[in-house]
Amino acid sequence: MKNLTYTIIIIISLIVTSCFTDKSNYEYTDKEIIAVEGIESVYSAISQMESVVIEPKVTSNRDSDFEYYWGIYELNVQGAVPKMDTISKTKDLNYFVDKPARSWMLVFNAKNIKTGISKIVTTQLDVETEFTRGWYVAKHENGFTDLDLFLTPNTIEPEKSQSNLFSLVNGYKLSGKPLSLTFYNDYKSIQGSRFLNTRALFILSEEDASVVNISTLGEIRGFENLFFSAPSTKRPQFVCDGMFSLFFVNDGLLRSLYNMSSNTGQFGVTQMINSSNDLYRLSKFYFTSSFNDPVFFDEVSSTFLSATGTGLLLSSIRDAATTQMSAISNNKKLLYMGHKTSNTSFALFEDKSDPSLKILSQITPSISSFRIINDTLSSVSKIYNSNAHTLLIGDENLIYFASENEIWSRNLTNKFEQLQFTLPPDERISFIRHRKYNREAQYSFNYVMVGSKKDDSYIIRMFKKTSGNLESTPDFVLSGKGEARDVIYISPMVTSTTYPNTY
Numbered sequence: 001m002k003n004l005t006y007t008i009i010i011i012i013s014l015i016v017t018s019c020f021t022d023k024s025n026y027e028y029t030d031k032e033i034i035a036v037e038g039i040e041s042v043y044s045a046i047s048q049m050e051s052v053v054i055e056p057k058v059t060s061n062r063d064s065d066f067e068y069y070w071g072i073y074e075l076n077v078q079g080a081v082p083k084m085d086t087i088s089k090t091k092d093l094n095y096f097v098d099k100p101a102r103s104w105m106l107v108f109n110a111k112n113i114k115t116g117i118s119k120i121v122t123t124q125l126d127v128e129t130e131f132t133r134g135w136y137v138a139k140h141e142n143g144f145t146d147l148d149l150f151l152t153p154n155t156i157e158p159e160k161s162q163s164n165l166f167s168l169v170n171g172y173k174l175s176g177k178p179l180s181l182t183f184y185n186d187y188k189s190i191q192g193s194r195f196l197n198t199r200a201l202f203i204l205s206e207e208d209a210s211v212v213n214i215s216t217l218g219e220i221r222g223f224e225n226l227f228f229s230a231p232s233t234k235r236p237q238f239v240c241d242g243m244f245s246l247f248f249v250n251d252g253l254l255r256s257l258y259n260m261s262s263n264t265g266q267f268g269v270t271q272m273i274n275s276s277n278d279l280y281r282l283s284k285f286y287f288t289s290s291f292n293d294p295v296f297f298d299e300v301s302s303t304f305l306s307a308t309g310t311g312l313l314l315s316s317i318r319d320a321a322t323t324q325m326s327a328i329s330n331n332k333k334l335l336y337m338g339h340k341t342s343n344t345s346f347a348l349f350e351d352k353s354d355p356s357l358k359i360l361s362q363i364t365p366s367i368s369s370f371r372i373i374n375d376t377l378s379s380v381s382k383i384y385n386s387n388a389h390t391l392l393i394g395d396e397n398l399i400y401f402a403s404e405n406e407i408w409s410r411n412l413t414n415k416f417e418q419l420q421f422t423l424p425p426d427e428r429i430s431f432i433r434h435r436k437y438n439r440e441a442q443y444s445f446n447y448v449m450v451g452s453k454k455d456d457s458y459i460i461r462m463f464k465k466t467s468g469n470l471e472s473t474p475d476f477v478l479s480g481k482g483e484a485r486d487v488i489y490i491s492p493m494v495t496s497t498t499y500p501n502t503y
Helices: 002-018 165-171
Strands: 035-039 044-047 051-054 057-060 066-074 085-088 093-094 103-112 118-128 134-141 142-149 159-163 180-192 195-203 209-213 221-224 236-242 247-252 252-259 287-289 292-296 304-307 331-341 346-352 359-365 370-376 389-391 400-402 406-411 417-422 428-437 445-454 458-461 476-481 483-488
Touching: 035 103, 035 118, 035 304, 044 051, 051 134, 057 066, 066 093, 085 093, 134 180, 134 195, 134 458, 134 476, 142 165, 142 476, 165 209, 180 221, 180 236, 180 483, 195 236, 236 287, 236 292, 252 331, 287 331, 331 389, 389 428, 400 428, 428 483, 445 483, 458 483, 476 483
Parallel strands: 044 118
Antiparallel strands: 035 057, 051 093, 066 085, 066 103, 103 118, 134 142, 134 483, 142 159, 180 195, 195 209, 209 221, 236 247, 247 252, 287 292, 292 304, 331 346, 346 359, 359 370, 389 400, 400 406, 406 417, 428 445, 445 458, 458 476
16 A cells, blocks of 8 residues: 555656756756745635635745746546646636546646746645535435435534435435445546546445435446446445455345456455355444454354455454454344444344343454453343444543433443433434544534434434533534434545444
8 A cells, every 4th residue: 555655656746847847957056945935735615616816925045037837636546647737827826616526736836947946836625516515414204215415614513404415416216214324535436438536425225325426416326336246135234445445235245346456336246155155144233444354243153254355255253362252153143333443343242042141342353363352231231222322433432322212321441321311202313423523623523423303304413522421412403304314524525534434
């Protein structure tokens, strides 16, 4: 990966310097210093609506007569060499942005034609559309899944909303109840004659799936053409990433897509559990990160498994010497598993032989040394009969869960449980999520999100927390028609690694 990064940097450097080849001969008696002021590190603009205006100040300690050049090229290109286009040959830039919504690099060159010396300054341009910033809500209404968008032009708190955007743009709704929203900035879609990185949102429902270009919300691929050979049964469970790859589980079976080379954005054949092709069904719960192979749980054999993006067989996992429960044929049903840190997961199990035995386990999910430390739950604990869960990712050592219409927390160290919030009696909890974002100061957030249904409408409360405890009132509330099942914040700065894939 590092070698690829260095290669891209070298290629871009060659592109930039090739535009400003200096064939002059001169003596370096006094080193010329060219200073450029007035160019910020990052700019943003809405495509087809706004212009970028930059008025730099250029000075030199030598006699000078400058000529100027502004260029632009796309960042994060994969599968092709980025091309820099000339957009101006004046000092001041007034550029009407017409580029697709993604990150670009602006290049400013000031060349003293009397000495041949050039000064090059770069700045990032984040191009947006009306679809590239705001809260997306996956909702269920009348048997179908659609998207609502809450627009955030100035702060993280929305100012207005648009309903049923997926169907408005694409002309149909996804069948069934929504499952999840997952974003990747490097999904491949065809652009011209090549398949290139695309900022894409996966929308999964219990009976359908779609991946859309976040710049336009237009569908890139539907369920039928997300695979080289479409599954006969439409039962999506999740899409997740892993080391250099994407994975798609449908009807309990795993398909993969190696994403570090040219590809068509289609997932391959079903991976087998072993060379005998025995029956398996993966749980909807998993653990993964962009830098490790994912961990899955087979509900048939009660066994943890892993996978690579290029293999045809799922990978076996070996127990650590200090594990308290085997990762192989442990006779357990997985009720929940989520992401706590990059190398720690927690899982809630129920014993298949004795359903009254429930265990909350800490997992260190190394493929070669899988370690499970068990905490047998008391039947009087609130988490014993819980029905929705979220771990605080990278924050306090807590798990949040729903018990009837109440939100509780459990300290994963001392087992202390605490009531955090009680919903009105006419509301039913539909999901809990922890998400945080800190890539833009004015849009930063760290929320425990509680979704509920009241009559024919959804309510999503955005709670800040202090020392792991929810504040008494939410920061703000999202509401609309239907039942919400997931929510995700999208901006030009969101990448594949912004939100860990987890429940």
